[in-house]
Amino acid sequence: MKNICLLIILGFFSHGIQAQEMVRDTLTLSEVVPDTQVQGAEVRDTIMNRSSIKPWSLAIPAVLIARGALSIDSRFDHKLQRYVTDNVKGKLRIDDHLQYLPIAGVFLLPNIGIEPAHTLKERVLIGGAAYAMTAVFVNSIKYTVRQLRPDNSAHNSFPSGHTATVFTGVEMLYQEYKHSAPWVGITGYIVATGVGLLRIYNNRHWASDVTAGAGIGILSAKLSYLLFPYTSKLLHRKKERTAGSVSSLGMMAFPTYDATTRGVGMGVVVSF
Template sequence: MRSFILTRFAAVALLLGSLPAYAQLPATAPSDTTKKYENPSGVSSAVKAPFFKSKVFRALAIPAALITYGAITAQGDAGINRSAREFTQKQFRPVSTGFDNTLIIAPYFELAAVAIAGVESHNDRINTLLIIAKGEAIMLASTFAVKYLANETRPNGQDNLSFPSGHTAQAFLAASIVHTEFREKSQWYGVGAYTIATSVAALRMINDKHWQSDVVAGAGFGILSAHLAYLSHRNRWGRKSIGRDVGMVPAYFGNGATGMSITWRPKK
């Protein structure tokens, strides 16, 4: 009887001693199921970048501003155009117009020289040539269409194709391509090309061929043409570099015919 009471007492003591351990367990909060269907996949939604940070906006903002300024100030021999012409004629004398015609493609010579020197461009040679061809087509079509629509008389009265400046558009198109192709290597390539393009714009005013509004808008058309060429290009000829290694060796074709054999080995 005594052992039975002790056994019962021990069991009750063990039970009472274990109660604090259960009391110390934290209560589990009920789960919140009010938003369970808002994102069932569990993947956070992508944050949309602001419009002003988009590639299209960055490509169009500067040329659009230049073209808009040129269009607003295109008033012939009046306003800021007259002031700029008078200042230019007082400070500078006319130079050979042939120099203008040569300088407009000088950035392309820079592009070729840097490529021959071994500096790798952003695109391979085939795709760069395609971009140049596309940019030239866009620039020529847009500038000459606006020239005939605007019917603006040149400062020297030569004709009514003053607005915008085609020479300036050509120079800034080439400069923009040089800048885009080599900006990853050095910004100075673009600085040199844009300096040449700005010189062309200045010479067009010095030679009394264009108003200030013409050259500003021409710069916008040139930059815009280059940006549109890049935006619409998707490397249709592949992304691997081609034409990095070019070799030339004499060749004999039989029957006394000689010539030159050209090898063009792809290399990334």
């Protein structure tokens, strides 16, 4: 995407000014549009061109889901949960809150200068689609399989909703910041894994529930990114996101004042 900015300065000065003084007093583009904004737009376009999801990457969450489904009521599930009930005293409810930490990071990290791959509106759209798919997948499977929880509290154990929620957020976190700050995604996956382990620790889920939940979360986020070229039409955007030019036209006008010459004027930035 190429941006061409035209700067027009219309000045009305109280005294005559020589040509060299006018050159010195003319506002430069860097004074009107901060370098950080121009560079930020260029970086975002570059990142977006590299943040596409490869269809073959869907195999990873698919394997996790299949592994979880094939492990329902397995010997490993019961052996692990028996160890938990025999050795763990007390519960840690922090997983109820940690499940939302990655998606919070998706929207808050730009405030500390970390560049995301998509704009705020685009992240909202991608996140909304991802969590909608997560909710449909998780709840439809829960009330179809009706697996009993380890603590015998309900027949909605498989898959783990907490784990699916946190892995949806962490996959978005990874996709948004993998080029500008790779450590963000790595940290997010550590947190997500911790949430899954806490679901087992708290005797709320079997290991198979957690494995499948992680796969569903990752799959939902990846599908949302794959569908983004189509869902983005909801934003009514006209500019193309492939290598090309910007079709939108923007203009900003603002007053200017030069204390040295006591002159006032107007600056206009046209972007097309």
